[in-house]
Amino acid sequence: MKPKPVAIDTTGLAALPVRLAEYRSLRIIQVGCGGTGSHLARMTAAVAAAVRDRGETVELIFCDHDTVEPKNVPRQLFAASDIGRPKAEVIARRYAAAWGLETTIDRSPFSAANYGLGGYWHDRTLTVIVGAVDNAAARREMARACESNREGAAPTVWWIDAGNSADSGQVLVGADTNHRHLRGSVQLGAVWRLPAPSLVAPDLLQARDEELAGSKLSCAELVAANLQSQTVNAWAATVAGDTLYRLLVSRDLARFATWFDSRSASVRSTPTAPSEIARAAGVRESSLYPRKPRAKAA
Numbered sequence: 001m002k003p004k005p006v007a008i009d010t011t012g013l014a015a016l017p018v019r020l021a022e023y024r025s026l027r028i029i030q031v032g033c034g035g036t037g038s039h040l041a042r043m044t045a046a047v048a049a050a051v052r053d054r055g056e057t058v059e060l061i062f063c064d065h066d067t068v069e070p071k072n073v074p075r076q077l078f079a080a081s082d083i084g085r086p087k088a089e090v091i092a093r094r095y096a097a098a099w100g101l102e103t104t105i106d107r108s109p110f111s112a113a114n115y116g117l118g119g120y121w122h123d124r125t126l127t128v129i130v131g132a133v134d135n136a137a138a139r140r141e142m143a144r145a146c147e148s149n150r151e152g153a154a155p156t157v158w159w160i161d162a163g164n165s166a167d168s169g170q171v172l173v174g175a176d177t178n179h180r181h182l183r184g185s186v187q188l189g190a191v192w193r194l195p196a197p198s199l200v201a202p203d204l205l206q207a208r209d210e211e212l213a214g215s216k217l218s219c220a221e222l223v224a225a226n227l228q229s230q231t232v233n234a235w236a237a238t239v240a241g242d243t244l245y246r247l248l249v250s251r252d253l254a255r256f257a258t259w260f261d262s263r264s265a266s267v268r269s270t271p272t273a274p275s276e277i278a279r280a281a282g283v284r285e286s287s288l289y290p291r292k293p294r295a296k297a298a
Helices: 037-053 087-099 136-148 209-213 219-224 232-248 274-281
Strands: 025-031 058-063 103-106 125-131 157-164 168-174 255-261 266-271
Touching: 025 037, 025 232, 037 058, 037 087, 037 232, 058 087, 087 103, 125 136, 125 232, 136 157, 157 232, 168 232, 232 255, 255 274, 266 274
Parallel strands: 025 058, 025 125, 058 103, 125 157
Antiparallel strands: 157 168, 168 255, 255 266
């Protein structure tokens, strides 16, 4: 009996590298320094240090309005001596000392307007927002920040979003919340624009029942109640940190969505193949390529 042929997915072979707009300075904003964010911060700082060491101007900002509580120790990367201190301050000071980085602390809930985002952004500053939050309100502000990106120009605001449930999660990266802006995004053998996380997964912007009820448990409380594994945040942070590294340092990012399951130790990514980008964004693949000029009448 002949074995049945096995279908091989070759979509990944069509993946194209992500390319960024030319910029004068880089700004990395990590939003959330708790469950996933406390793990992610080390990698965010390492990326900032690598960019600085190659001679670029980089600003690193840690944003979180919470303080360290006893329930956060040791499930998040905090010590007993950190209790009562702002999470953003603890994280910023830790990695400023480790890498000699200049860091900024934002102790207010993230707001696009506070960073001059949400309208057209004309400065040649590239802003990368790394989200490690568990609420729709913060994600809506990150999506609003992406509205700074203009049609017909390479994006100046990118958004990496990490989220998780009990044992699984996802990391999405993109820039555009408007389908129209993806027109002509595939050029010169590279991808210059990607759909924002909120365009790929619109439910990220919808408040869950527990949020609306005001009774949402923290990551630490979910772990304590055995509703969230103790390692799932580290999984999310690792994938998000690698995404940031490949976007800004190695410049070989070739995926825009990754799903993982810590229980089965499985990871699945969606490559930056034009067909996959079009499917995720709900547009025709042909629209991702530059329009051909019309032939002039004789």
